[in-house]
Amino acid sequence: MRKIVFVTGNKGKFGEAKEILAVKGIEVIQNRDGYPELQEDELEPIAAYGAKWAAEKLGMPVMVDDSGLFIKALKGFPGPYSAFVEEKLGNGRVLKLMEDEKDRTATFKSVIGYCEPGSEPKVFTGTVEGKISYEERGTGGFGYDPIFDYNGKTFGELGNEEKNKVSHRRRAIDNFFEWLD
Numbered sequence: 294m295r296k297i298v299f300v301t302g303n304k305g306k307f308g309e310a311k312e313i314l315a316v317k318g319i320e321v322i323q324n325r326d327g328y329p330e331l332q333e334d335e336l337e338p339i340a341a342y343g344a345k346w347a348a349e350k351l352g353m354p355v356m357v358d359d360s361g362l363f364i365k366a367l368k369g370f371p372g373p374y375s376a377f378v379e380e381k382l383g384n385g386r387v388l389k390l391m392e393d394e395k396d397r398t399a400t401f402k403s404v405i406g407y408c409e410p411g412s413e414p415k416v417f418t419g420t421v422e423g424k425i426s427y428e429e430r431g432t433g434g435f436g437y438d439p440i441f442d443y444n445g446k447t448f449g450e451l452g453n454e455e456k457n458k459v460s461h462r463r464r465a466i467d468n469f470f471e472w473l474d
């Protein structure tokens with residue numbers, strides 16, 4: 294069975310990637326050592342740099358996943374700052390920022406960076422469109438899931454199995470897997 298090391302400190306991301314890739318016959322092993330996260334306004338260079346850095350450091354093939362929530366009415370905020378905003382503000386205050394906004398459109402984006410030592414990194418992108426809810430709903434998932442409404446249910450309400458069929462992460466991993474084959 295093929296094994297890939299996933300460098301991430303995020304338990305939610307790891308659990309999802311593990312489930313999605315298990316179906317494809319790939320075992321994912323978590324490494325929590327982390328990598329330097331560039332400050333960029335796009336996720337792709339952050340994922341590419343992180344994957345390259347970690348592959349050279351660990352001397353084995355690695356994947357990383359840099360992701361974020363892009364809210365249209367907030368000009369794409371929090372986007373690449375999603376982790377920082379989640380930690381400092383949380384979902385409640387993101388909803389507060391959205392209080393008077395009629396356009397609730399938002400995009401979740403995941404960029405998988407993959408790199409083998411001595412090679413150039415590859416990036417694979419997945420997105421899913423949804424709406425920012427008016428209140429937090431559901432206890433499933435992690436991070437922004439309770440405020441991301443996908444066809445009437447938040448990702449927090451959907452449950453892992455359903456989320457994994459349609460999520461940004463699923464779509465990015467599908468693209469990655471297609472290339473791997």
Ligand SMILES: O=P(O)(O)OP(=O)(O)OP(=O)(O)OC[C@H]1O[C@@H](n2cnc3c(O)ncnc32)[C@H](O)[C@@H]1O
Pocket residue numbers: 300301302303306358359360361362375376377379380434435436437438448460462
């Ligand atoms: O160690 P890493 O992999 O960097 O883990 P992280 O949590 O710092 O992750 P990012 O730097 O990619 O920041 C992404 C932020 O967006 C959140 N996020 C990413 N994917 C999500 C998803 O599927 N559902 C809800 N929130 C998500 C996540 O919790 C972070 O706060």
Ligand SMILES: [Mg+2]
Pocket residue numbers: 330376
């Ligand atoms: Mg991070």
